[in-house]
Amino acid sequence: MALRKLVPSYFTGAILGAIGYLAGNWYVAHFIGEGHDEAGPNFTEQGLMVGFALLLIGWLIGIGAFKYPITWLFGAKDPGHDEEMRLAGKGDGVIRYFRFTTDHKVVGIQYLVLTLIMLAFGGLGALLIRTELITPGAKAFPPSTYNTVVTMHGMLMILTTITFFIGPFGNFIVPIMIGARDMAFPRLNALSFALLVPAMAIFAFIPFLGMGNSNGTGGGVQTGWTVLGPITDQSGMGATALACAVILAGFSSILGAVNVITTIIAMRAPGMRWTRLPMTVWGIFGAALLAAIGTSSFAVDLLLILLDRLYNTSFFYAATGGNSVGAGGGNAWLSQNLFWFFGHPEVYLIVLPAFGIVLDILVVFSRKPLYGYKMAVLGILGVVVLSFLVWAHHEFTSGWAPELRFWYMATTEMISIPTGFVFLVAIGTIWRGRIWMTVPMLFALSFIWNFVIGGITGIYLSDVPADIQLHGGMFVTAHFHFTIVGGALMGFFAAVYFWFPKMTGRMMDEKLGWISFWLIQIGFNVAFLSMFIAGLQGMPRRVADYDPQFAGPNLVTSLFAYVLIAGVAIFFYNVIVSWVAGQKAEANPWHALSLEWQVPTPVPLENFEKIPVVTNGPYDYGDPAEEVAQGSAPAAAGGQVAG
Amino acid sequence: MSETPQRGSVWRATAIWAVCTVVGIVLLLVLGPQLAAWHVLPAVASDRAGDIDQVLFLFTLLSIPVFALVIVFAGYSAFTWGSRLRPNAHGRPMAVSSRFQPIWVIISIVLVIFLYVYGLAFLNNVNAAPKGDVLHVNVTGEQWLWDFSYPDSNNVGTSQLELVVNKPVEFSITSIDVQHSFWIPALGIKQDAVPGETTHISATPNTIGTFPIRCAELCGLYHAYMETVVHVVSQDDFNTWIQNQEPSAPVMTPAASSLTPIKVPDMAMISDSRRAAGV
Structure with a gap:
């Protein structure tokens, strides 16, 4: 009987996916490649590509994603409420986490686990990179392996960071925060996660494709995560796997984003006006807008790259001889523009939810209303709009349209104004607060320190003359790690510590939290401040080897990167230990006011017995009549609910 | 209260x-x-x-x-105002000052x-376009080295870059394979080398000396080793040097070229030149 429950599940999906991949490979090799002498070497890659397509289809059949669309096509009745509840995993126990389950909380947990795994592998990449760079000389790996590790670290971390707010928290927390029973499109929601899994499976192929090849252009992927056209067209087979994985992850991201946007617009409880939305919801809303609009541009870029690589088109190749291939007539700048039109909004997509979450956490642990709600919302929306107008600042040195540089310099510097709003709100919120120094609060405060450094160094890079010197160097690497690690990742840690009790029913260990926080914050700051110096000295990015003059800062960076990684390892240990055997959490351990803390833990299926009517904002602290500090029952916590 | x-x-x-x-x-x-x-x-x-x-x-x-x-x-x-203990009161709301x-x-x-x-x-x-007596240099990036030629002096081609102190130089930069980026930190210039396009950047060197040139765009396997040096010298030294260079073959046109085997630079040679240059 137990086995019966495993059909369909992710296990059957994995089996059919593997069969699909092998079948696709075999089909191309035996029915298309055979007997075509002019086929050339890229039939292996075409087989790979068809294999990936059948892997996806096999996976989706195996997990049962097609069941409802197909029965609907054949005129079956729409599923009733009971059937929907069964689909949401009612009474299924742990197995519901390994199935195509529509409950938004199950999807949220699935996302949390997957993004943590992705983060661990991305961190492993960082460890390898810093090990190679600890001293001059390419000693640890050959350059081809190093470049592949750099590419995989970059791309995997980007996929992780664009997912790790919208995925776990956008799914688990946001619907409860706005007083909804589920997402607007529960099945689409399950699908967006179900697409990320095969995307990651395909991504995992990269290191095994031609990595031994250290001749010619090298194995693996030699491109960096920016996948500029010509170098990606030329790179080894890994680039095909990378493109397929990222296109698929992009679909997942767009579907997730559309769902989040619709949910926030359409599913708010009565009385949950736009002016009563917690900042977390605003941040995730802004990020979802960016994901829905920007991601497709990257998918187009990768699709054109795949065509160039497999089917002899020439979008990005000018026929210049040398190692270039293809018919010519293409243009490398096209790829750069398609990429950065996604690539720049994408970094704000990563950090906007962190803005919202950090502001919410500052409010809860300062026991004070948010200082300047409208200003914070305006800050987030201002960043959303401006972020689509700045992409060519990545091309100041590319030679493309130098006459437009003044314009992109203006928009880029302008974006510091709405960002500044968020800092004003943050400081105004904690000023004279009753500050409770918990682990999430520590991470939220460290966000302020780190992100202001990331922001200020960003202004250096927005200035064309300074950028001409600093572009493509370690200064840029240090800058964006300050925004993405120091900003977004710290926000993610804060969010995990903050919502862990609601999501898992257990508290995370506080002592381990403090230790890991200080290791992370000190390790990160010393490592990357030191990297700024390497950048100012003139060290280029993404090099396997470097001149001895950069040895000092690189040694410091590597040693403190180990400290940072040790801190993150303790965080992972804390997550696992606390999830298994942590102290049981009450429904509202932080005595917060927003809706998600007013429902019981574990959150029941459909969240609310009765849809709440919201009569006040999430930040109404400071009214003595609502003083709840004496550990009263959460229901009486004077939260956002009334009636 | x-x-x-x-x-x-x-x-x-x-x-x-x-x-x-x-x-x-x-x-x-x-x-x-x-x-x-x-x-x-x-x-x-x-x-x-x-x-x-x-x-x-x-x-x-x-x-x-x-x-x-x-x-x-x-x-x-x-x-x-921070405390490890849970505060038993709320903070006073702060009016948003107008x-x-x-x-x-x-x-x-x-x-x-x-x-x-x-x-x-x-x-x-x-x-700004450089003014006065300008030295023109064509720069070609290829995996994984830089080639230079001097159109003002019979297209002399060389793998070594020499510039004249206090004389403006304008670089015309291109690439024959993938994107590279031509970077001389000491001169404060960086410009991508884009296949099929020619990009320009100029500067006036004002110090005699030897400075590193690096590639600042990941260009494949040996990107890290795609570096050389520039010698900034006096006009007399430059004239002597350029007269001793052979005029190069005509610049390769796209149509004439075909797939050529990939040059893998001699790693030992690179690190030797790096040591010799003292960079």
């Missing part, structure tokens, strides 16, 4: 901010000029590199009070406009 009196005041925080700002600026003024000598900044060997140093200096000068403002006020709050927010917005707008106009002035230098 009763508000327990709280320690701390806005004036104390402001005083700490002022002290931090002054200390920061003094440190910048004292240490700033030493940075090149300590190799924290590259050597300044052209007008363009001088511009960049000025920009970096001004940006750092303005960043100090801004950084200190955010950090001091946030840190002051955390240290003054004066303070506009002041913040206006100051940030003024700062941005100032930085922008300042940047524009230097951008003008970057865009």
Whole structure:
């Protein structure tokens, strides 16, 4: 009987996916490649590509994603409420986490686990990179392996960071925060996660494709995560796997984003006006807008790259001889523009939810209303709009349209104004607060320190003359790690510590939290401040080897990167230990006011017995009549609910 | 109802901010000029590199009070009012001051406009065509080396770059395979080498010496080793040097070329030249 429950599940999906991949490979090799002498070497890659397509289809059949669309096509009745509840995993126990389950909380947990795994592998990449760079000389790996590790670290971390707010928290927390029973499109929601899994499976192929090849252009992927056209067209087979994985992850991201946007617009409880939305919801809303609009541009870029690589088109190749291939007539700048039109909004997509979450956490642990709600919302929306107008600042040195540089310099510097709003709100919120120094609060405060450094160094890079010197160097690497690690990742840690009790029913260990926080914050700051110096000295990015003059800062960076990684390892240990055997959490351990803390833990299926009517904002602290500090029952916590 | 009196005041925080700002600026003024000598900044060997140093200096000068403002006020709050124990009262709500927010917005707008106009002035230098007697150099990036040719001197082709001190140089840059980026930190110039396109950048070297050239765009396997040096020499030395160079074959046209085997640079040779150049 137990086995019966495993059909369909992710296990059957994995089996059919593997069969699909092998079948696709075999089909191309035996029915298309055979007997075509002019086929050339890229039939292996075409087989790979068809294999990936059948892997996806096999996976989706195996997990049962097609069941409802197909029965609907054949005129079956729409599923009733009971059937929907069964689909949401009612009474299924742990197995519901390994199935195509529509409950938004199950999807949220699935996302949390997957993004943590992705983060661990991305961190492993960082460890390898810093090990190679600890001293001059390419000693640890050959350059081809190093470049592949750099590419995989970059791309995997980007996929992780664009997912790790919208995925776990956008799914688990946001619907409860706005007083909804589920997402607007529960099945689409399950699908967006179900697409990320095969995307990651395909991504995992990269290191095994031609990595031994250290001749010619090298194995693996030699491109960096920016996948500029010509170098990606030329790179080894890994680039095909990378493109397929990222296109698929992009679909997942767009579907997730559309769902989040619709949910926030359409599913708010009565009385949950736009002016009563917690900042977390605003941040995730802004990020979802960016994901829905920007991601497709990257998918187009990768699709054109795949065509160039497999089917002899020439979008990005000018026929210049040398190692270039293809018919010519293409243009490398096209790829750069398609990429950065996604690539720049994408970094704000990563950090906007962190803005919202950090502001919410500052409010809860300062026991004070948010200082300047409208200003914070305006800050987030201002960043959303401006972020689509700045992409060519990545091309100041590319030679493309130098006459437009003044314009992109203006928009880029302008974006510091709405960002500044968020800092004003943050400081105004904690000023004279009753500050409770918990682990999430520590991470939220460290966000302020780190992100202001990331922001200020960003202004250096927005200035064309300074950028001409600093572009493509370690200064840029240090800058964006300050925004993405120091900003977004710290926000993610804060969010995990903050919502862990609601999501898992257990508290995370506080002592381990403090230790890991200080290791992370000190390790990160010393490592990357030191990297700024390497950048100012003139060290280029993404090099396997470097001149001895950069040895000092690189040694410091590597040693403190180990400290940072040790801190993150303790965080992972804390997550696992606390999830298994942590102290049981009450429904509202932080005595917060927003809706998600007013429902019981574990959150029941459909969240609310009765849809709440919201009569006040999430930040109404400071009214003595609502003083709840004496550990009263959460229901009486004077939260956002009334009636 | 009763508000327990709280320690701390806005004036104390402001005083700490002022002290931090002054200390920061003094440190910048004292240490700033030493940075090149300590190799924290590259050597300044052209007008363009001088511009960049000025920009970096001004940006750092303005960043100090801004950084200190955010950090001091946030840190002051955390240290003054923070507690490991759960507080048993709420903080007093703070009215959103009708004066303070506009002041913040206006100051940030003024700062941005100032930085922008300042940047524009230097951008003008970057865009300006070099004047007077200009040395033209064609630069071609290929995996994984730089080729140079001198169109003013019978297209002399060489793998070594020599420039004349105090004579403006204009580089015309292209690539025959993938994107590279031509970077001479000491001259303060960087320009991508794009296959099928020609890009330009100019500078006037003003110091005799030998400086590194690097590739700043990941261009495949041996990207890290795609570096060489530039010699900035006097006009006489340059004339002697260029006369001893062979005129190169005509520049390869796209149609004439076909797939050529990939050149894998001799790694031992690269590290030797790196050591010899003392970079």
